[in-house]
Amino acid sequence: MKKIWILAAAAALLMTVTACGAGDVGGVSSGASSEESASSTQTVLQSSVEDNLEGLQTYLTGNELISGEPKEMRADVIGAESGVQYQFSYNGKNNITVELYEYDLDNLNDTAKNIIESVQSNGQFTLMDKQIPATLSDSGKYLMIYTDTVSDDENKAYAEKVKGKFQEFKNS
Numbered sequence: 001m002k003k004i005w006i007l008a009a010a011a012a013l014l015m016t017v018t019a020c021g022a023g024d025v026g027g028v029s030s031g032a033s034s035e036e037s038a039s040s041t042q043t044v045l046q047s048s049v050e051d052n053l054e055g056l057q058t059y060l061t062g063n064e065l066i067s068g069e070p071k072e073m074r075a076d077v078i079g080a081e082s083g084v085q086y087q088f089s090y091n092g093k094n095n096i097t098v099e100l101y102e103y104d105l106d107n108l109n110d111t112a113k114n115i116i117e118s119v120q121s122n123g124q125f126t127l128m129d130k131q132i133p134a135t136l137s138d139s140g141k142y143l144m145i146y147t148d149t150v151s152d153d154e155n156k157a158y159a160e161k162v163k164g165k166f167q168e169f170k171n172s
Contacts, residue, residue, distance in 0.1 A: 053102040079112025138171035
């Protein structure tokens with residue numbers, strides 16, 4: 001019975017990670033325009049937030065790197081303590097999905113250890129025979145899954161900016 005629940009939870013996570021987006025259909029961006037994002041300065045400093053998932057969310061949303069309302073995720077499927085998902089627009093219509101997970105580095109189970117090790121060495125992990133690209137924070141405490149259905153140069157540059165700020169969060 002436990003295996004069935006684990007498989008069902010893994011399937012639910014996989015479906016949220018690989019959900020189809022509408023892509024660039026000419027919708028209005030709900031985030032800052034690319035010109036505004038490039039010129040904006042950091043408004044929320046790392047030192048002003050706690051080293052936890054809520055602090056990471058405050059840091060990323062406060063600096064207009066992600067937006068929208070967070071949806072709680074089944075973090076235990078990947079051995080994490082907690083997780084949230086954001087879906088928002090950037091040069092498209094609901095084209096970006098960002099999942100953020102927090103690990104308790106002092107109490108990692110085998111699933112967590114395997115996923116962290118895989119992301120460190122390959123930049124991805126396997127879930128239900130599907131390769132999921134992911135990014136670890138430099139501290140190793142946080143994992144991000146970033147998906148964008150628009151793949152132009154501007155969106156790729158934005159993804160790199162978000163990933164860079166994510167990686168450096170609370171790296172001390």
